[in-house]
Amino acid sequence: MAKNRKYIQEETVAAGAHMVRHVHVFDVILFIILTLLALIIIYPFYNTILVSIVPQAVYTRQPFMLYPKQVTLENYKFVFESPLLLRSMLNSVILAIVGTLYNMILTVLLA
Numbered sequence: 001m002a003k004n005r006k007y008i009q010e011e012t013v014a015a016g017a018h019m020v021r022h023v024h025v026f027d028v029i030l031f032i033i034l035t036l037l038a039l040i041i042i043y044p045f046y047n048t049i050l051v052s053i054v055p056q057a058v059y060t061r062q063p064f065m066l067y068p069k070q071v072t073l074e075n076y077k078f079v080f081e082s083p084l085l086l087r088s089m090l091n092s093v094i095l096a097i098v099g100t101l102y103n104m105i106l107t108v109l110l111a
Contacts, residue, residue, distance in 0.1 A: 052076070 051059055052075050054068045079085060 050065060050068055053071050053073065054065075055070060055072050055074065058068075058070050059065075
């Protein structure tokens with residue numbers, strides 16, 4: 001019995017319960033590269049949101065910004081008041097239904 005307990009304790013220590021992790025130069029370089037890559041991937045989405053909430057004149061003067069100096073929801077108001085939005089959504093629904101039916105008919109006939 002005592003032998004089994006000793007084995008379990010050694011296994012726990014070997015698994016890293018009491019080990020100190022050393023940070024190597026490679027770890028720091030990899031962290032920096034992955035952080036830069038994440039920022040490069042995330043920034044376009046962030047910029048899209050910024051462009052949508054900033055007045056056009058402000059964005060035209062300063063297209064690269066990290067935070068908005070002036071926030072407005074006029075762009076959203078314009079889009080949702082436009083009759084083109086509903087028409088565009090209807091076109092998308094019709095196209096999806098017709099495309100799906102066309103694909104199903106061809107699949108059934110040519111299977």
